[in-house]
Amino acid sequence: MSGPHGSAFSGRLGWGTRPALLVIDLVRAYTEVGGPFELPAPGPAIEATGALLEAARTAGHPVLWTSVVYSRGLADGGLFVRKVPALKAFEEGAEGGWGEIGPLKPEPGEVVVTKQYASAFFGTSLASTLVTSGVDTLVVAGVSTSGCVRASAMDALNHGFRPKVVRQACADRTQAVHETNLVDLDAKYADVVDLAEAVESLRK
Template sequence: MSAAPNPHGTSFAHRLGWGERPALVVIDMVRAYTEPDGPFALPAPGPALENCVSLVDAARDGGAPVVWTVVRYTSGLADGGLFVRKVPALAAFAEDAPGGWGEIAAPLKPAPGEPVVAKQYASAFSGTSLAATLAVSGVDTLVVCGVSTSGCVRASATDAIAHGLRPMVVGDACADRTTALHDANLADLDAKYADVVAVDDARRALSGTA
């Protein structure tokens, strides 16, 4: 039986493949997205949250680094730049904002020694220490999960490949405002910037059982 044709043609969607040293980055999986009354509430965050939990467990079991990101601004949003003008609801992530919307969603919880990177823009790499942290740990493959697929996940994956890392985006461990946005961005990431992988494959790689 012949392989299914590549829907992107021969120019796109080649495989990067796994490297030798993966790390997991959990992107912005905070209450603002997972709670039904949150300012960025997603329609169905449960499956992605559950899969993020399983990836974190696998990474810890295998000794793979786990890094978390959150969005955080100073009181008054002086470090929010034009981003907070474009998306005023980001004010929910100011350090003195009510609601605790920037808190990582339960049952996820960083373990002692796991870095929590505070960022002000979409990419986990923009203006942060993430690239240096991964380089010192010898990481060559970055497993990406979290929210939202079209925003911070996408920006982080495209910046990962620009930093010489192999981005592995776990589609079922990400979520977005609509299924259409989620699916379209996964397809485009898989075509040009990352390998979109299954949860089970990512778990095996992180746990060292692949």
């Protein structure tokens, strides 16, 4: 990292001994044409996440997913749903089924964490689930890089897990927002890694 504070940032967390894969909010609202959070080109991130899933499943590492679900009336959405009104698409029973995970799908036994805020850890059982499974490294994929991926990676670090954000397996509303957030995550909160490194590490 260049600049007057370059030496103060961008240390490496390294890989632990027990990784898990967390697929964040890869739901129809982001991945399908016409979705309320439609991404311009989600295909490469979906393909990369598929490669991570294959590696993790083959090696027997935990795979966890997140989705966003609000109760009818959005009372559990707090101020977040006021700030981002389009989140109403995730209200229980809402038309369109935008909150459905797809096109990739969880397999039986894989935990699906339902959340109401950006972080996969906030108000959920995720940390307890990871600790019970002996996980020390969390490989992060999904959407969006600047939102739920970023918030979840930061909270992974806060909870004592080594976050590994896979560059090719995340996406955002613009490439510029995606890249800028990856740079900042890598500087302060996570190791941003390439797909090849993540797949190789998950296969072990």
